[in-house]
Amino acid sequence: MDATVLTNVADALPQFTGYVYPNERTLHPxxxxxxxxxxxxxxxxxxxxxxxxxxxxxxxxALEPIYRLAxxxxxxxxxxxxxxxxxxxxxxxxxxxxxxxxxxxxxxxxFGFVYAWYLMAVLLLELWFDYxxxxxxxxxxxxxxxxxxxxxxxxxxxxLSAPALRLDERMGRIISIVGIPSAFLLHGYVGFIFxxxxxxxxxxxxxxxxxxxxxxxxxxxxxxxxxxxFLCWARRITADMRCLDLMISFLFYALVLDAAIEGLxxxxxxxxxxxxxxxxxxxxxxxLFYTLLIGQACLGTLVPLLLLGTMQxxxxxxxxxxxxxxxxxxxxxxxxxxxxxxxxxxxxxxLFSKSLRGFMSYKxxxxxxxxxxxxxxxLALPFFILTVFIKYFLAxxxxxxxxxxxxxxxxxxxxxxxx
Amino acid sequence: xxxxxxxxxxxxxxxxxxRLVLLTIGIVCVYFTAxxxxxxxxxxxxxxxxxxxxxxxxxREPYWAGKTACVECHSDHAEKLAKGEHKDLSCETCHGPGRxxxxxxxxxxxxxxxxxxxxxxxxxxxxxxxxxQINVHNHYTGNLCTECHVPHQPNEVP
Amino acid sequence: MxxxxxxxxxxxxxxxxxxxxxxxxxxxxCKAGVxxxxxxxNAPAGYDPFQHKWxxxxxxxxxxxxxxxxxxxxxxxxxxxxxxxxxxxxxxxxKPEAGSGKTRGExxxxxxxxxxxxxxxxxxxxxxxxxxxxxxxxxxxxEHSPCTQVCPVGATFDAPDGTVLxxxxxxxxxxFCIQACPYGCRFFNPITHTADKCTLCYHxxxxxxxxxxxxxxxxxxxxxGDLKNPVADDPLQKFIAGNVExxxxxxxxxxxxxxAGLDEEVR
Numbered sequence: 001m002d003a004t005v006l007t008n009v010a011d012a013l014p015q016f017t018g019y020v021y022p023n024e025r026t027l028h029p030x031x032x033x034x035x036x037x038x039x040x041x042x043x044x045x046x047x048x049x050x051x052x053x054x055x056x057x058x059x060x061x062a063l064e065p066i067y068r069l070a071x072x073x074x075x076x077x078x079x080x081x082x083x084x085x086x087x088x089x090x091x092x093x094x095x096x097x098x099x100x101x102x103x104x105x106x107x108x109x110x111f112g113f114v115y116a117w118y119l120m121a122v123l124l125l126e127l128w129f130d131y132x133x134x135x136x137x138x139x140x141x142x143x144x145x146x147x148x149x150x151x152x153x154x155x156x157x158x159x160l161s162a163p164a165l166r167l168d169e170r171m172g173r174i175i176s177i178v179g180i181p182s183a184f185l186l187h188g189y190v191g192f193i194f195x196x197x198x199x200x201x202x203x204x205x206x207x208x209x210x211x212x213x214x215x216x217x218x219x220x221x222x223x224x225x226x227x228x229x230f231l232c233w234a235r236r237i238t239a240d241m242r243c244l245d246l247m248i249s250f251l252f253y254a255l256v257l258d259a260a261i262e263g264l265x266x267x268x269x270x271x272x273x274x275x276x277x278x279x280x281x282x283x284x285x286x287x288l289f290y291t292l293l294i295g296q297a298c299l300g301t302l303v304p305l306l307l308l309g310t311m312q313x314x315x316x317x318x319x320x321x322x323x324x325x326x327x328x329x330x331x332x333x334x335x336x337x338x339x340x341x342x343x344x345x346x347x348x349x350x351l352f353s354k355s356l357r358g359f360m361s362y363k364x365x366x367x368x369x370x371x372x373x374x375x376x377x378x379l380a381l382p383f384f385i386l387t388v389f390i391k392y393f394l395a396x397x398x399x400x401x402x403x404x405x406x407x408x409x410x411x412x413x414x415x416x417x418x419x
Numbered sequence: 420x421x422x423x424x425x426x427x428x429x430x431x432x433x434x435x436x437x438r439l440v441l442l443t444i445g446i447v448c449v450y451f452t453a454x455x456x457x458x459x460x461x462x463x464x465x466x467x468x469x470x471x472x473x474x475x476x477x478x479r480e481p482y483w484a485g486k487t488a489c490v491e492c493h494s495d496h497a498e499k500l501a502k503g504e505h506k507d508l509s510c511e512t513c514h515g516p517g518r519x520x521x522x523x524x525x526x527x528x529x530x531x532x533x534x535x536x537x538x539x540x541x542x543x544x545x546x547x548x549x550x551x552q553i554n555v556h557n558h559y560t561g562n563l564c565t566e567c568h569v570p571h572q573p574n575e576v577p
Numbered sequence: 578m579x580x581x582x583x584x585x586x587x588x589x590x591x592x593x594x595x596x597x598x599x600x601x602x603x604x605x606x607c608k609a610g611v612x613x614x615x616x617x618x619n620a621p622a623g624y625d626p627f628q629h630k631w632x633x634x635x636x637x638x639x640x641x642x643x644x645x646x647x648x649x650x651x652x653x654x655x656x657x658x659x660x661x662x663x664x665x666x667x668x669x670x671x672k673p674e675a676g677s678g679k680t681r682g683e684x685x686x687x688x689x690x691x692x693x694x695x696x697x698x699x700x701x702x703x704x705x706x707x708x709x710x711x712x713x714x715x716x717x718x719x720e721h722s723p724c725t726q727v728c729p730v731g732a733t734f735d736a737p738d739g740t741v742l743x744x745x746x747x748x749x750x751x752x753f754c755i756q757a758c759p760y761g762c763r764f765f766n767p768i769t770h771t772a773d774k775c776t777l778c779y780h781x782x783x784x785x786x787x788x789x790x791x792x793x794x795x796x797x798x799x800x801x802g803d804l805k806n807p808v809a810d811d812p813l814q815k816f817i818a819g820n821v822e823x824x825x826x827x828x829x830x831x832x833x834x835x836x837a838g839l840d841e842e843v844r
Contacts, residue, residue, distance in 0.1 A: 019688070023763065024761060089751055090748070090749065090750015090771055097747065098749070100458050100730075102730070103467050103729055103730060103731045106727045108729035111729070120446075159433070164433060199828065467731040468731045469744050472744035472746070477784075480780070481780060482653040483652075485781075507795075512793050512795050538695050539796075543698070545668075545669065550796070
């Protein structure tokens with residue numbers, strides 16, 4: 001070995017600067033873009049469900065037009081939630097072990113049960129109670145595949161008497177009430193996964209689960225606004241402005257709360273300046289300049305705050321068309337901003353070494369396991385599923401009974417089967 | 420002769436609830452059955468893990484033979500080694516993996532390269548002071564360390 | 578209309594359920610018995626993990642940074658390229674700039690290829706070096722391992738004999754344990770697609786051999802022993818009775834690996 005060779009192998013690799021533990025010298029972070037997509041999807045589910053439960057639990061009648069759309073959106077995204085995880089696991093064929101031998105000291109072990117509970121006992125059940133009457137009615141009039149589907153969904157229960165319908169209404173309300181903490185659990189445990197890692201000074205923080213939940217609510221509500229406006233535009237129908245204005249109000253206040261808590265997190269970190277603060281500051285300002293300062297903070301939080309805040313003040317003076325334009329842009333900005341937040345937390349937390357002496361850089365590939373293509377496909381898939389859902393469950397050609405007021409008797413003559 | 424009593428209805432529940440309860444019980448039964456059959460044996464015996472894993476991990480074949488294996492036959496070298504500063508070194512540290520030789524004495528180990536001596540004894544400001552260190556370029560321009568040093572007993576002169 | 582559920586039907590179902598539950602332990606024992614007969618390994622017989630408590634200690638004052646231990650480990654355990662179960666770090670602390678009023682200058686740390694081929698000459702000229710030393714690193718054998726705490730399926734665990742192991746036939750490869758280890762000792766094995774780490778050469782210590790790194794180390798920088806069965810003049814007992822410290826104690830992981838000769842700059 002030639003002693004005069006002055007090269008330092010680690011420094012020769014441009015992607016690592018300073019000192020990085022040898023096992024941290026990997027081509028891409030261990031938890032890469034798929035683990036960014038997963039909390040984003042479950043966050044959208046939780047947020048959309050919260051929007052829907054405002055109708056049932058707080059009895060906000062003005063939001064009823066988007067009740068079913070919000071629930072179907074939540075379901076569409078919920079069905080895709082496990083996919084990024086399955087793609088990410090080293091042994092996806094062993095994924096069922098998490099249900100067989102869950103290690104209850106691990107927040108990740110909650111996943112199997114929380115997911116199953118939320119999908120079956122909350123989302124599907126609430127949708128079933130809400131749609132039950134329609135399934136019975138539609139199964140009588142629709143033919144072919146749709147008819148079979150609706151008949152199957154009735155689960156063989158065809159009782160449409162007044163007590164049965166009252167029970168449906170009551171059950172829907174109970175499930176909504178149970179569903180709110182369940183939604184917090186579904187997404188909060190993900191935040192807890194990160195918050196519990198004391199080895200990582202960026203992640204291991206008591207505010208992490210709270211920030212995840214709050215930004216999830218914001219993203220889910222923004223998704224509902226986005227989906228509603230898009231659907232109205234696609235079907236060439238006028239949006240219910242009262243409903244829309246109210247959705248935006250709730251979204252705005254959720255955003256204020258979310259921005260306040262995230263701001264508090266950073267304020268506290270900078271103020272108490274614990275070990276590693278220099279490293280975190282460098283990551284936040286240099287490595288994550290575009291995604292955090294520009295993407296999450298400016299475009300994803302400040303701009304929507306200003307736009308929606310202004311709307312809250314001068315709403316009456318702005319025309320409906322312009323209001324819709326502002327709402328749509330804000331919703332898009334918020335959706336991108338929350339995605340950026342997930343990126344900053346997950347990827348950002350893996351850009352510095354646990355030795356607190358060095359940094360890693362990663363370049364994302366396009367194809368492959370951890371590439372852009374797969375993530376975009378996984379994010380697009382729920383929208384395709386939602387389109388199918390809308391066709392089968394929210395189509396305008398279906399006799400509309402429940403679309404406006406859940407549980408109410410329809411006006412006379414709206415359906416030949418009912419007198 | 421008493422007429423048999425008609426069967427009494429035990430539960431008077433709405434049909435939706437009955438269907439859902441039956442469905443739930445069905446799913447839960449499927450889950451517990453699957454869990455029973457698919458949980459690996461020895462799981463949970465002494466903790467939340469598969470106890471047989473200890474056996475699996477321990478069943479790997481060792482690679483390095485260990486000094487004790489060498490000393491069994493080469494006790495003369497070991498005695499000499501014990502007299503000098505290299506007394507705590509393992510034979511394989513310098514001579515390389517010896518298992519092949521332990522299992523079949525006909526197999527000989529490769530001849531040693533002097534770069535091995537340099538690897539430990541090259542002078543470096545990071546190395547502790549108790550180690551004898553040399554600056555290779557100033558120390559000796561010849562080829563073999565063994566011209567002046569005896570590895571098995573470094574304080575001896577050849 | 579509501580369905581009529583008879584008492585007899587309910588009782589029949591309940592009886593069936595109870596019978597099924599009672600039969601399960603018996604069925605499980607039979608199943609385990611059959612599977613034990615079918616499985617066979619050449620693991621060392623007669624090793625009882627409850628009779629041992631292994632510990633490794635590291636003396637940074639004795640480490641000469643030759644890297645032979647890293648090489649030995651990689652060969653013993655077929656560690657894939659670019660990953661390390663043990664590695665060596667070199668700390669070079671510079672002298673403070675004249676007139677700066679500081680006690681020390683910058684600290685440079687490096688670990689080229691984990692130290693596997695030794696260390697090339699430092700980029701810092703000798704005159705500028707205040708202090709320099711090597712620190713070997715490996716799994717810290719934590720008492721309250723954060724890594725085993727977070728495993729969702731129970732694939733990594735604290736064995737009764739003090740080692741922390743990964744069951745590569747059960748690991749799902751989620752990577753949570755790798756994220757949770759504060760010492761950087763775990764990695765994702767690209768060949769087995771599971772988490773991987775130092776096993777204290779479990780297959781050697783269960784046969785009465787020493788871990789490969791301890792065997793090969795030329796300078797007694799690695800001290801290994803059994804806390805439950807100390808030998809006469811046990812070097813481990815003597816070592817841990819001296820001035821030792823642990824890494825990152827404030828995290829509460831309870832690391833058991835004891836270090837001597839560390840500096841405040843070591844993370």
